[in-house]
Amino acid sequence: MVRSWAARAGTRLGPAALGVAAVAAVLALVVAPRAAIQGEPQRLMYVHVPGAWTAFAAFACVALCSIAVLLRRPGPYDAVARAAAELGVAMTALAIAEGSLWGHSAWGVWWAWDPRLVTTALLLVSYVAYLALRSLPGDEDRVRRRAAVAGLVFSVEVPIAHFSVLWWRTLHQPPTVLRPSLSPPIAPLMLLALLVGVLAFTLAGAWYVRRRVLQLTAPTSPAAVPAAPAERAPVPPMREETGA
Amino acid sequence: MTGWTTVAVGYLLAVAVWALLVWTVLRRRS
Numbered sequence: 001m002v003r004s005w006a007a008r009a010g011t012r013l014g015p016a017a018l019g020v021a022a023v024a025a026v027l028a029l030v031v032a033p034r035a036a037i038q039g040e041p042q043r044l045m046y047v048h049v050p051g052a053w054t055a056f057a058a059f060a061c062v063a064l065c066s067i068a069v070l071l072r073r074p075g076p077y078d079a080v081a082r083a084a085a086e087l088g089v090a091m092t093a094l095a096i097a098e099g100s101l102w103g104h105s106a107w108g109v110w111w112a113w114d115p116r117l118v119t120t121a122l123l124l125v126s127y128v129a130y131l132a133l134r135s136l137p138g139d140e141d142r143v144r145r146r147a148a149v150a151g152l153v154f155s156v157e158v159p160i161a162h163f164s165v166l167w168w169r170t171l172h173q174p175p176t177v178l179r180p181s182l183s184p185p186i187a188p189l190m191l192l193a194l195l196v197g198v199l200a201f202t203l204a205g206a207w208y209v210r211r212r213v214l215q216l217t218a219p220t221s222p223a224a225v226p227a228a229p230a231e232r233a234p235v236p237p238m239r240e241e242t243g244a
Numbered sequence: 245m246t247g248w249t250t251v252a253v254g255y256l257l258a259v260a261v262w263a264l265l266v267w268t269v270l271r272r273r274s
Contacts, residue, residue: 051258105247
């Protein structure tokens with residue numbers, strides 16, 4: 001019953017993500033007020049923060065699935081880890097690009113050697129390496145376990161990237177919502193636009209991971225089926241020599 | 245870049261990244 005509910009909910013993820021994304025766009029571009037100091041470019045926050053959140057959630061998912069793979073739990077954990085890593089890489093790249101645009105407007109520079117920026121860039125490089133590691137040739141089980149170890153090790157970078165703005169002196173602002181004191185210093189309509197944006201990205205990310213896992217575990221997927229033996233030239237039938 | 249131009253570039257970039265992810269999944273299916 002739980003499985004059928006999950007299957008039904010899964011098929012509705014796409015339309016739900018699209019609907020929430022439409023609402024989020026209206027809230028971010030029309031309803032949310034203009035920022036007093038930063039002006040219109042502050043609206044990039046409604047994409048930048050959900051992108052970073054989705055990346056962190058995706059990498060946490062990679063870590064949990066990696067543990068399941070190492071414990072040899074039955075289930076498509078390896079495929080989920082791969083799909084989540086792909087999503088995380090795309091979202092980290094997006095968060096960095098949006099942050100660069102926003103930074104150029106707010107700080108006057110596209111890039112700064114700032115702890116948050118550097119740790120996030122390290123995160124991106126690490127998970128690109130993780131995906132590259134997965135594509136190396138070798139025994140299927142060994143590749144899976146090697147990727148699981150890497151997925152678990154790299155996940156240590158997620159809290160470092162998140163808390164970097166609290167641990168070190170940084171140009172980047174501290175967390176707005178996930179801060180130690182639970183009183184976000186943000187206008188209510190801005191907070192609403194931000195939270196709906198986070199929900200839209202989360203739903204869309206879940207949709208992507210689900211579709212990708214279905215693809216990776218499908219019987220026709222190259223990742224699910226071992227490679228077929230190389231074709232050989234047909235052996236000619238042996239005939240008795242007739243002689244000249 | 246003016247304020248709204250920066251916003252437009254940022255949002256178009258987000259749409260492009262998501263479109264790429266969606267296309268990746270749907271393309272490989274066929």
